[in-house]
Structure formats: structure tokens, C-alpha cells
Amino acid sequence: MHSVCRIVLIAVTITALEFSAAAHGSAEPPDPVVSVQPSPQDSTYLIVSHQANLAEIISGTQAAREGTCALVRTLGVQLVADHTRLDAMGVAVAIPNLVPLPLRPNPDQAQQIWDTGLRIGRDFDMTWLRMQEDFHRQSLQAGARQLRFGTVEAVTALARNAEPTIDHHLTLVREALEHC
Template sequence: MKKICIALAMASFMTACNNEAKDPVEKADSTNEAKQDSMPKAVQTDEETTDFLVKAANGGMAEVNAGKMAESKATNAGVKRFASMMVNDHTGANSQVMALAAARGVTLPASVSEEKQKAAADLDKKTGKDFDKDYMDMQVKDHKETINLFEKGLDNSKDAEVKTFINNTLPKLKQHLDSAQAVQKMLK
């Protein structure tokens, strides 16, 4: 019996250690899947909505982090203004995503994905005009991806309140993309 208890304790410990090493977004996805499996169908949040909220939180946190970095590292005034707008606007959107997720019992990532962390670390190595250019290139790319995520969320989510959030946020994201492209063009 003692051997069985030790084996179970070791298995639990190994599982816990394995979960700690996971990418924050993957960890949130796993937690949400486990929650969904244990909830009655009537109270479950649809998978598309859960997936949207997790990805929106990841992207939003990355935008704020990169924006704060650019506020301090950028040399171009237009890049600094854009970065400040990203921090302000995405902080507000992140608060809304957190509220929507909390109301639905959706677990969000505690930090950005490993992919976003690596992109931020690579950007942080840049200085001067190289930093400004790479930050704006990243912003154009990321906003195109985010707009795509939000449009798919609008099409696929079955949650009316989440769809309202998406409808209200999409115009601002498109404005961000237009602004990012204008600043990017100015840097060339």
C-alpha cells in the first residue's frame, strides 16, 4: 500500500511539474478543457468563445508589453505616440476581456505565450531606428492577425455579449492598423 501511495504522489508531482513548464496559453487551454468536461452542457461556454478570449488576452497583453517597451526605447516621436495609444487602448480592452472571461469561468493565460515572449525579447535587443522599424513592422503584422482573430470570433462565437465586445472593438483595431501602417511608412 505504501508503494502505491508513493507512486501516486510521484505521478501527481510529475504532472504538476509538467504543467508548470507549459506555455501560458497552452496551460489556459488545458485548464479550460478540463473545466468544460466537468460542467453541465447548459452552463458551458462554447469552445470558440473560450478560444477567442484566451487568444485575445494573449494578444492584448503582448500589445501592452510591447507598447511599454516602445514608450521607453523608441526614438521617433510618432512611434512613441503610437506605443502610448497601444498601452492605453489595449489596457482597456484587456480589462473587458478579463471581465468577459471571469463571467464565463474561462481561465486566461497568466502571461503571454512563449512565441510572444520570444518576439518581445528579440525586439528588446534592438535600438534606435532599428527598434522603431521592427516595432512598427511587428505592430502591422500583429494587428492584421488580431483583426483576423476578431472577425473569426464574430463569425464563430455563440455568445451575444462577446460578439458585442468584438463589434465594438474591431473598428478601433482597424484604426490601429491604419495608424501603424502610416507610422511604418513614415519611417521608410
């Protein structure tokens, strides 16, 4: 898992740098350099969303490789792509504002990913989908807190821009739970 984390970190960093250099359109967060120190809420959101994105990238890779249900494999690929993009946007705001980002998911996320990886077949698929449902609900809750209590517009815009993608993932997860 350590080598996967390193690969993900390198990919996210490269994507963030590319995103910062060539950002266009509405997928771009507002000016990532904030003139004031991010509040504890803003910093917490950047850290929590980064760890959630890392968890989604790692577990999405796991699902694409280990899933037996086609919906799980397809959803895994989509999560890797979408959460890599979302994470690049967050990193592009966090780094210039000196918010230190962890190199891996939080311990609970890491344990759930590990436990899910020990399962096989339909048991893997269903456990992975329930984990995704939980991860995405938590991400939506963190975003709602940021929208309500955030003070830095660049960080709040990240939560606002991520919400439709995360909500769409949650819908896809729930549909897959019915079909897998």
C-alpha cells in the same frame, strides 16, 4: 519582463473590476455572465484576445520607452491605454464565465517582444512597427473568426467592439512605417 507582466496583470485586473463595477455606455460588453457555457470558439477568442492585449500592453510600454521615432513613442502610449481598456472588457466577461486566462502573451508573441527589445534606434522602431502590423492583423483575424463562429453574444460583442480600435491602430502603424 516578469515584473512588467505582474504589473500589467494587476493593472488589468483592477481596471476590469472597476469596469465591471462602473460600466456605462457602449464601451461596455453585454451582460458578462453568460447563462450557457462558452463554446470552444468563445473561450479561444477570450484567451487569444487577452494574450494579444497583454502583448500590446507590454510592447507598447517598450515602444514608449525605447522608440526613437516620435510616432512610435506616441503609438506605444496609445496602445497601452487602448489595449488595457480592451483587455478589461474581456476579463470582465472571462472571469465570471470561468474561462481561465493566461498570465502572459503566447510564446511567439513573447519571443517577438524579446527580439525587438534587443534592437536599438531606427532598427528597433521598424522592427517594432512590423511586429505591431503582424499582431494587429492577427487580432483582426481572431475577431473575424469570433464574429463568424462565436455563439455567446457577450464574447462576440467584444470582437465587434474591438474591431474599430484595432483597425485604427493598424492604420496608424502603417502610417508610421512610411514616416519613421
